[in-house]
Amino acid sequence: MTFLQAAFYFFSAVMVFAATMVVTMRNPVSSALFLVLAFFSAACVWLTLEAEFLAIVLVLVYVGAVMVLFLFVVMMLDINLARLRAGFTDYLPIGGLVALLMVAELVFILSGDSFSAANLPRPEAHGMDYSNTQQLGAVLYTVYVYPFEIAALVLLVAIIAAIALTLRKRPDTKYQKPAEQVSVRREDRVRLVKMPAERGPAEDRSS
Amino acid sequence: MIPLSNYLVLGAVMFSLSVIGIFLNRKNLVILLMSIELMLLAVNINFIAFSHYLQDMTGQVFVFFVLTVAAAESAIGLAILIVLFRNKHSINVEDVDGLKG
Numbered sequence: 001m002t003f004l005q006a007a008f009y010f011f012s013a014v015m016v017f018a019a020t021m022v023v024t025m026r027n028p029v030s031s032a033l034f035l036v037l038a039f040f041s042a043a044c045v046w047l048t049l050e051a052e053f054l055a056i057v058l059v060l061v062y063v064g065a066v067m068v069l070f071l072f073v074v075m076m077l078d079i080n081l082a083r084l085r086a087g088f089t090d091y092l093p094i095g096g097l098v099a100l101l102m103v104a105e106l107v108f109i110l111s112g113d114s115f116s117a118a119n120l121p122r123p124e125a126h127g128m129d130y131s132n133t134q135q136l137g138a139v140l141y142t143v144y145v146y147p148f149e150i151a152a153l154v155l156l157v158a159i160i161a162a163i164a165l166t167l168r169k170r171p172d173t174k175y176q177k178p179a180e181q182v183s184v185r186r187e188d189r190v191r192l193v194k195m196p197a198e199r200g201p202a203e204d205r206s207s
Numbered sequence: 208m209i210p211l212s213n214y215l216v217l218g219a220v221m222f223s224l225s226v227i228g229i230f231l232n233r234k235n236l237v238i239l240l241m242s243i244e245l246m247l248l249a250v251n252i253n254f255i256a257f258s259h260y261l262q263d264m265t266g267q268v269f270v271f272f273v274l275t276v277a278a279a280e281s282a283i284g285l286a287i288l289i290v291l292f293r294n295k296h297s298i299n300v301e302d303v304d305g306l307k308g
Contacts, residue, residue: 002208004208004209005208005209008209008213012213012217015217015221016217016220016221016224019221019224019225019228019245020224022224022228022238022241022242022245023224023225023227023228023231023232023238023242023245024231028235028237028238031237031238031241032237032241035241035244035245038245038248039248042248042251042252045214045217045252046252046255048209049214049255049256049258049259050259051255051258051259051267051270053267054255054267054270054271054274057271057274058274061274061278062244062274062277062278065278066244066277066278066281066282069281069282069285070237070240070241070281070285073237073285073288073289074237076289077237077288077292077298078296079237079298085235088231088232091230091231091233092231094230095227095230095231096227098226098227098230099223099224099226099227099230100223102219102222102223102226103219103220103223106215106216106219106222106223107216107219110212110215110216110219111212111216112212115210115211115212115215116210116211116212117208117210117211120210120211120260120261121208122208122209122210122211122259122260123259123260123262132267135264136264136267136268136271139264139265139268140268140271144268147268147272151271151272151275151276154275154276154279155275155278155279157279158278158279158280158282158283159282161283161286162282162283162285162286165283165286165287165289165290166286166289166290
């Protein structure tokens with residue numbers, strides 16, 4: 001067994017173990033940490049497929065941002081675990097059976113002739129001057145530049161939506177609203193009252 | 208050498224694990240969101256395996272966009288979860304019954 005095969009089997013085993021722990025752990029924080037392990041193992045499996053840029057992006061973006069966000073949320077929530085775990089063992093036989101059938105069907109089809117080593121051989125590994133990042137950039141900014149811009153818009157919408165959903169205004173702080181200040185009219189702020197002139201103190205003593 | 212079917216079987220097993228995660232944790236919203244992330248990871252493994260064996264960069268470009276959209280969807284899903292928790296103080300799916308007739 002070559003080093004590549006040993007690495008692939010090791011990282012796949014760790015990934016499958018971590019995924020099993022994600023769905024069966026009682027504590028959501030443990031589930032989130034096992035999901036982090038699953039993503040790290042997936043990045044290593046992608047390295048065996050010469051997708052170095054996406055492996056690093058997975059660790060930086062997915063683990064470093066999305067999973068950290070998950071951990072923030074899970075640690076902020078005060079969760080009553082007893083009610084949430086109810087029904088876990090009720091659906092385990094049927095769920096396990098359905099999942100096993102799915103795996104059996106998929107493995108039966110995928111281990112066929114079409115994807116075997118004879119019909120679709122593994123290409124030669126590239127030399128030392130191959131840059132996966134350069135190859136990805138060469139096609140991303142030319143052929144797929146329009147989806148790239150749309151992906152940027154999707155992220156912008158996600159930022160605005162997440163902030164707009166969770167923004168809270170504290171009721172006791174005072175802050176200015178420049179739009180209201182600018183749209184004020186003179187009639188709302190100033191009221192002229194017609195009053196007769198007051199008599200001075202000298203006139204009072206003489207009368 | 209490693210045939211392509213090994214990578215595809217790995218993707219299939221991860222997908223089934225996430226599906227069984229949805230079956231078992233039907234009440235826990237956070238674990239449901241994590242199972243969706245596992246599903247996306249399984250699909251990404253498939254894309255990159257095919258991209259390598261067919262020597263076509265299209266698969267990796269698609270994974271790039273799947274990662275982008277998955278990050279956006281996780282952020283918004285967790286924001287909704289936080290606001291739901293603020294109002295209901297629970298992440299149980301059974302407590303989200305405001306529109307129940």
